[in-house]
Amino acid sequence: MALEILMPALSPTMEEGTLAKWLVKEGDTVSSGDLLAEIETDKATMEFEAVDDGVIGKLLVAEGTAGVKVNSPIALLLEDGETAPEAMTAQQPKEQSVQQTKPRPTNERRIFASPLARRIAADKGIDLGALAGSGPKGRIVKADLDTAQTSAAPKAAKTTLTPIVPAPTDPNTITRMYEGRAFTEVALDGMRKIIAARLTEAKQTIPHFYLRRDIHLDALLEFRSELNKQLSSRDIKLSVNDFIIKACALALQQVPAANAVWAGDRILQMQASDVAVAVAIEGGLFTPVLQDAESKTLSSLSAEMKDLAARAKTRKLAPHEYQGGSFAISNLGMMGIDNFDAVINPPHGAILAVGAGVKKPVVTDSGELGIAVVMSVTLSVDHRVIDGALGAELLAAIKENLENPIAMLA
Known part of the structure; x- marks a missing residue:
């Protein structure tokens, strides 16, 4: 059979x-x-x-x-x-x-109107579909709008408010708005559709709040430089992002109540620090997950991250390599972005947005004016999972780890 x-x-x-x-x-x-x-x-x-x-x-x-x-x-x-x-x-x-089940708008009339006529119609709330155009080939022009206004019922008073017309959402309506303007229509692939759906869901359903801190990187940069000299014979070069991954993984262990995900009618508090890292690829992004990141060395985290990022760019990751995790990192610092707010990737409890390290004037511990490399970070938090004080505690732990990098190796 x-x-x-x-x-x-x-x-x-x-x-x-x-x-x-x-x-x-x-x-x-x-x-x-x-x-x-x-x-x-x-x-x-x-x-x-x-x-x-x-x-x-x-x-x-x-x-x-x-x-x-x-x-x-x-x-x-x-x-x-x-x-x-x-x-x-x-x-x-x-x-x-x-x-062939998709309906076709066979009897839909295409509306031809000048840009000025469209603007006047939008301002006055006039339906262009109800007008007959007097311009070339039936095109609606300003005079047709003037006629429509004079033939309409007189206004009750000059203070009558123009109704607010909601922004269009129908694809065909939006496309018609740009008739006469040159554009290229780009079809959505599967990845872009999923990204659009998940980000819309995240912003509509997750009660985001944001916590911001400045982190001084001078000690980390000096320590990183020394480590890379010692590791050069093994062809290992650690990035600042590797330290950020490690700092977040340890912070989730130091503040275990924040190592959690939203599961609809319950919260799952995770034991291991499974940290996802956003990787930009052509047409979208991946968030490969580094499992048990708290127990891995900086060099192993660096090697694993390089492998995951390389395979992400060729779309060769298996589902278990980019699903899961309780926390994510999105780093746009290498692209010159000083600070930004990242959207939480459900069901994660939080995501850290990392900006560039920039030299800034600071007041030192001795009260004197000095120069330091300062990195701005923003923690986006799901308030259903993590309250304000708990989120602040998590961000403080991340800052402490990055400003005292040698302690992360203890």
Whole structure:
């Protein structure tokens, strides 16, 4: 009996994917464990294996097809000696009907109007769709708006307020707003759709609050320089970011109540410090997770971070390498950003936004004016998980660790 091969869910958040490439063709005999296809998820391209033995009777989804829903049929598997059933030929009309379910605006009238007419209509709350244009080829011009205003009912008083028109959200309406202006339409890929959905969810559902501190880096930079000299023979070069990862991991152990995630109807307080680090890639970003970061040396953290970042840029990370964690770091300091506020990556309890280290005038411990390298950081906190005082305690621990880097090795 023919079996349907379904679109797999290759990650917990996957709802649809792109069938990037078939690794088999119709008529091929496959065994359990054989590679069938390459599936592009929201984060990576992964190989999909067969779970049963048989013959590929029909490929139902073409290579390169995007938006294939999880658990929808993508192929039919026949038993040895079995011929393709009539159900396979009935599959194509079904697919066509699904693909054509998107309604088309067949009777929608395109509105042509001059930029001045559009501005006047927006200011006066006049519906351009109700007007007949007197300009070339029916184009609505300023005179048509004047006529519409004089033919309208007289205003009750000069103080009548113009109604506030909400900003448009419909894609077609927004596109029509820019008729006559040159632009390039960029289709959203799976990663950008997921980023948009998750960030919208984060800003709408997570009660963010923000804590800011300045951190003096002179001791860390001097210590880092000395360490790198000693490690040069092993081809190891530590970055400031490596120290930041270690400082945050230790701070989560020093303030264990802040090492937590939001789980809907409960809070999960984690034991290990699993720290995620934002990595920018073309078209989006990854947040690979460094597990047990509190127990790893600076050199091992540095090597692991370099490997994860390199594979993130080629979308070769497995789901378990970028999911999980309780805390994240987003560092834009190397791009010249002094300070910023990062959006929490759910279900994390907090994220640290790291700015550039900049030389600034400071008052020293002796009360004299001096110069120090100062790095501004902002801790974005989920108030459902971490209260203000607890967040302040966590940020103080991060600052203490970075300003006393030798103690992190104890």
